[in-house]
Amino acid sequence: xxxxxxxxxxxxxxxxxxxxxxxxLRQKTLRRDGYACTRCGAxxxxxxxxxxxxxxxxxxxxxxxxxxxxRPCHGVIHQSxxxxxxxxxxxxxxxxxxxxAPVARMRTPDDQCCSRCGTQHDDPTELVAWTDxxxxxxxxxxxxxxxxxxxxxxxxxxxLDCTRGAIAANHRLSxxxxxxxxxxxxxxxxVFASQQVAIRREPRTVRERLVDDTPLRFVVNHAGIRxxxxxxxxxxxxxxxxxx
Numbered sequence: 633x634x635x636x637x638x639x640x641x642x643x644x645x646x647x648x649x650x651x652x653x654x655x656x657l658r659q660k661t662l663r664r665d666g667y668a669c670t671r672c673g674a675x676x677x678x679x680x681x682x683x684x685x686x687x688x689x690x691x692x693x694x695x696x697x698x699x700x701x702x703r704p705c706h707g708v709i710h711q712s713x714x715x716x717x718x719x720x721x722x723x724x725x726x727x728x729x730x731x732x733a734p735v736a737r738m739r740t741p742d743d744q745c746c747s748r749c750g751t752q753h754d755d756p757t758e759l760v761a762w763t764d765x766x767x768x769x770x771x772x773x774x775x776x777x778x779x780x781x782x783x784x785x786x787x788x789x790x791x792l793d794c795t796r797g798a799i800a801a802n803h804r805l806s807x808x809x810x811x812x813x814x815x816x817x818x819x820x821x822x823v824f825a826s827q828q829v830a831i832r833r834e835p836r837t838v839r840e841r842l843v844d845d846t847p848l849r850f851v852v853n854h855a856g857i858r859x860x861x862x863x864x865x866x867x868x869x870x871x872x873x874x875x876x
Contacts (some may be wrong), residue, residue, distance in 0.1 A: 657681070657693060665700035671709075671735040672724045677702040682709060684734045699735060708739055725776065726756050726802035738778075748783040748829040750822035760784045760810075761800045766793050768827045776800075777826055785814030790831050819844040 658681040668675040682701040685691030701709070704723035707716025725743060727736040738744050738756060745752045746759070753759050759778050767773045779787060787794050788810055796807050814833075819840050821830045835841040843849055 660695055661698040662700050669702035669705050670699045671701055671705040671727045671731045673728050674702045680706050708737055725761055729802045743778050746780040746783050747777040747826045748821045749818045751780055757803050762794055763800055764798045765828055771827050782813045782817035785810035786817040786833055787829050
């Protein structure tokens with residue numbers, strides 16, 4: 633069971649500015665949530681009350697604005713708070729599939745991005761983790777790589793080191809689902825893709841052969857580059873018009 637009496641108050645504000653009544657409110661929060669972390673379900677760690685809307689943003693000290701969360705998972709929510717740096721890595725990689733939306737986050741912001749295609753996913757059920765990743769020659773060792781489901785299906789099919797037993801998720805996952813979605817994986821991996829998952833898929837359509845499998849993909853598939861090129865062309869046209 634978690635620490636139910638982490639701090640007792642005597643009516644004076646504590647170092648965080650919480651005054652009289654906070655400890656009672658915190659205990660009500662823990663009791664309502666069954667003395668378990670709402671992100672990971674742990675009931676054997678120090679439990680804290682997390683403000684869904686931060687106090688700094690005007691969030692009230694109300695039961696409706698509080699969720700029970702263990703200290704490591706609290707660090708997941710507050711990535712920039714150095715007070716949690718010593719425990720953040722103890723939080724599970726994935727939130728529990730029943731976690732409320734305000735705390736249903738991956739352990740780090742990087743874990744929300746597919747390590748092959750670079751696409752960010754706010755929904756943890758669209759991601760899987762490849763654990764027991766082999767270290768490439770002259771490469772950086774890592775204990776896991778995050779993959780979106782289409783890229784996971786492709787890697788699972790093409791890389792013998794990646795097996796179904798090495799794929800983890802926070803929900804029921806079938807090999808059939810990953811296999812069926814691999815056709816939606818981008819033809820080329822991101823230029824920043826990790827070496828272990830930088831696998832090319834054979835193009836199937838004319839567009840994939842002429843665009844997605846060539847440098848044209850950087851122009852067509854990235855809005856920022858498209859706007860930059862349009863601006864450059866517009867600038868050249870303007871110079872030509874003015875010089876006439």
